[in-house]
Amino acid sequence: MVVEKSEPYATACYHIDNNDIEREVPRVLEAIKIYGECLRTDVWPGYSDDIKTLNLGTPFTENRLSISKTSEKFGVSRSYVYKIIKEHKIETRKIRNRQTISMYEFSNALRWANQKVA
Numbered sequence: 001m002v003v004e005k006s007e008p009y010a011t012a013c014y015h016i017d018n019n020d021i022e023r024e025v026p027r028v029l030e031a032i033k034i035y036g037e038c039l040r041t042d043v044w045p046g047y048s049d050d051i052k053t054l055n056l057g058t059p060f061t062e063n064r065l066s067i068s069k070t071s072e073k074f075g076v077s078r079s080y081v082y083k084i085i086k087e088h089k090i091e092t093r094k095i096r097n098r099q100t101i102s103m104y105e106f107s108n109a110l111r112w113a114n115q116k117v118a
Helices: 018-041 067-074 078-087 103-117
Strands: 064-066 092-095 098-102
Touching: 064 067, 064 103, 067 078, 067 098, 067 103, 078 103, 098 103
Parallel strands: none
Antiparallel strands: 064 098, 092 098
16 A cells, blocks of 8 residues: 555555566565575675666556556446546557556546545
8 A cells, every 4th residue: 555645645555466476586585595694693784885776667568558458457348448538638658559558547547536436
């Protein structure tokens, strides 16, 4: 769950895909091994002096879904997806002959639409 730092303190829930979790298992196991060694020796490494490159995850296109896939994933009709796109001015992009939208933008717009109804 995520909560904004400033008002109106909006919240959102996210789910991590199992494939993403599985991909990180080797790194988690390595971290557990290092932690065990630190506990055993009482030697705790600090930050590296090297400059590190951050990988912020999946490529841009993996965070986008076609209109059909969006309706399936969020359990709404395609016409409702188009309605949300129009009402919230969500940008669509054509990728491989399919109109796509950002899952992040759509989930936020859907959350705001549901809050208006409630």
